[in-house]
Amino acid sequence: MGVRICSALAIAAMLVAAAAGGADDGASDKVLKSTSDHAKFKVLQQEFASGPEVTRACLTCHTEAARQLQLTQHWKWEFLNPDGRRLGKKSIINNFCTSVASNYAYCTTCHIGYGWKDDRFDFSVQENVDCLICHDTTGNYRKAPGFAGHVVTQETEFPPGSGNRLKPVKLGPIAQEVARTSRDNCGACHFFGGGGDGVKHGDLDSSLASPDKSLDVHMDALGNNFACATCHMTAGHQVPGSRYAPTAVDRGGARLRGKEYKTNPTTCQSCHGQAPHKAGAAKLNDHTDKVACQTCHIPAYARGGVPTKMSWDWSTAGLMGLDGKPMVRKDAKGRVVYTAAKGTFVIAENVVPEYVWFNGRVTYTLLGDRIEKGAQPTRINHFEGSAGDNRSMIWPVKVFRGKQAYDPLYKSLVVTHMAGTDDTAFWTNFNWEKAVAVGMASVGAPFSGKVDFVETESMWPITHMVAPAKDALRCHDCHASGARLEKVAGIYIPGRGSDHSVWLEVIGWALAALALAGALVHGTGRIAAARRRH
Amino acid sequence: MTKTVYVAGVAALCLLGIGLHAIDAHAAGGDWKRGRVYYQKVCTDCHTAKAGGAIAPNARTMADWTAYLNADKHAKGKDSLRNYASREYRASVKGTNKAAEKYADVPDEQLFNDIRSFMLKGAKDGDSPASCN
Structure with a gap:
């Protein structure tokens, strides 16, 4: 009896062990993906009270990681333009939420660091580098606006007195699951640029976290499943392919393994070369010297069901409803198109890009640059290029139009203190003069005390959301009257309305008719003469 | 003895x-990411086409989803929920569904756990509430 019981228990134990072993298939996947299981590292087997504590633990093994990070644009938010001007999020003014300066605690939610709450942030402190924002795989790591990039690790009411309670983030389990970056990591900030999902870029939004092939052939979750880093091939934490240093023209071929390249690896050509179309469509290869790949292969942006903002009018901000509370308006689909804090928006999906010549140079209007309120909008940035400079290609762009605050006496864009719980923040008191005075003082810029609004526009390259070949543009999308490239100057495009000359076509068709008539007359004569001879 | x-x-x-x-x-x-893909490309696609619309993970709490998943009742109890994550089901739709095709060989329990992970973390009170977008 005892032996039977013993045997039965042993069999049960073996069955359970087998079941547990069978359930380990997922762990096998994990083993195949990495040589390190971070859950086994003692230094990570603890509960962390703050982000910097996690970073300190990471640095015990990855000793140079923070130093690498601190050399990057992601850390500095700074870029020196080839024209010598200092750019980067830290310096520029855009026509979305306008400026980082004076709003650090909110904007730096998307900084890969902890604690950048004002202009005294110490960029040399290694433990302030945020490893988890790029290497979290759980999807549970998040940083709430207003905490200068810090993670909330204890339940917190924010803003204070609002009744809104923020759920704490458990850092220990997240630190134990770190791995290579994914679309979710990059997307945590880049999908939400401009203050919300899809707002800024138009070709980057949360639909790319898990897209299908029709949305993006490269990132297709069931196909190629590219991570961002597949194209933005990162070395030493330097991520190439920034829009501040765009490559408009790449005359190189497809890259070979083992060969060293010093050029930008994120271009289409770096994989597809200069003649990517097959023999049956070889005529398309004649376009690759003047037309960027994206022009034909991204027929529209914001195609994933998330709208992008196309314009933003700050001059209408500040309206209160009948109840005395800040007004909010929504469109028929329930999407916000007006808020008292931000003004009026136009949002759109499936947007056909505008097209411009682009040679890689971008010029900016910065704080202090003289601007005029007139018929032409102020260019926040502008893509340079022309048909004649031999360095340009025709590129698809999103042109974002808006109306934003400026100083009508000093004739300059302004820094506005938008966010904060203090009385001077625009989102608290809806008073432009007060908010701009504090914003301009924070950067030491002069302010007249008067605020007006000026029309602005900015350009954004369209380069994600690459459609399958079957959905790419067809000949008639450009070679026809009123087609997509109608406004692109300096180049002859057969079939295009502006290249359409009635007389030239009459003469051409007349010559063709004459040639046909001549051939028919000649042929008929030959046949008649031959019959006569026989 | x-x-x-x-x-x-x-x-x-x-x-x-x-x-x-x-x-x-x-x-x-x-694997919540695999669960996400299956939820979106199999569950949601079918619900959108045949059941009047998608159900976002953040439409329910973690407790709701746990109870639902444990009950294993689909379509108000007409059939088993687990059936729709089974290899047999995937084989039956893989000709028209790329996600079912891609994950055709994933063990049933493993895929069900993946879906569970996604639904719980995406729940209204989950760590990362997820809408249909």
């Missing part, structure tokens, strides 16, 4: 405990 049986029994129960713990740990640590 009785002592031997007792020791063997205790050892077996320990192993049983370890085994169950392993299964539980595995269930908790499903």
